[in-house]
Amino acid sequence: MNSPEQDAHGAQQLVWAVTGTGIGPLLLAATADGLVNVVFHATDAVREQALARLASRLGATPVEEPGSPLLAEAIRQLQAYFAGRRQGFELPLDWSLISGFNRQVLRELASGVPYGTVVGYGDLARRVGQPGAAQAVGVAMAANPLPVVVPCHRVVESDGGIGGFGGGLETKRALLALEGVLPEPLF
Numbered sequence: 001m002n003s004p005e006q007d008a009h010g011a012q013q014l015v016w017a018v019t020g021t022g023i024g025p026l027l028l029a030a031t032a033d034g035l036v037n038v039v040f041h042a043t044d045a046v047r048e049q050a051l052a053r054l055a056s057r058l059g060a061t062p063v064e065e066p067g068s069p070l071l072a073e074a075i076r077q078l079q080a081y082f083a084g085r086r087q088g089f090e091l092p093l094d095w096s097l098i099s100g101f102n103r104q105v106l107r108e109l110a111s112g113v114p115y116g117t118v119v120g121y122g123d124l125a126r127r128v129g130q131p132g133a134a135q136a137v138g139v140a141m142a143a144n145p146l147p148v149v150v151p152c153h154r155v156v157e158s159d160g161g162i163g164g165f166g167g168g169l170e171t172k173r174a175l176l177a178l179e180g181v182l183p184e185p186l187f
Helices: 044-058 069-082 100-112 121-127 134-142 169-178
Strands: 014-019 026-031 034-039
Touching: 014 044, 014 069, 026 044, 026 069, 034 044, 100 121, 100 134, 121 134
Parallel strands: none
Antiparallel strands: 014 026, 026 034
16 A cells, blocks of 8 residues: 655545535545545535544545646546446545445445446345345445446446435435436426
């Protein structure tokens, strides 16, 4: 693992910005190792809570820096995704906010469930060698620090139900519609 880039005072660099998307404002945060967090519905209150949580978890003070090279490519790729010009993300990711089984499941999701497809919770559990762990996969999806980029919206119930989603069901439906899995919402 690379040692994180540090600022002049020896602290880990942690930059953030809010970008507008078709599903509302997203907060993006990055370290020198890569994109570390994506937060839905980044209103002032949500943003402040997310930044406080990041500072606590990473031991670094988040600095708003929308022009940061650490964020520029993530912003560009997300804008292309929401414009329908990109189907996958090629970004360095900092997995430090998640570990163990949850990290294993999210890595499999990121690499093994392409744009325009869905996977069941149980199927994803089987892919990581834990066939009885469908509920634990649901917990991993809820803990995903990198939604959209690590596409937890593509995980659905085996009976055809849409399943839960930390960004809200309307957001999940909109993402699945963008990818052609569901029809566009009528209103």
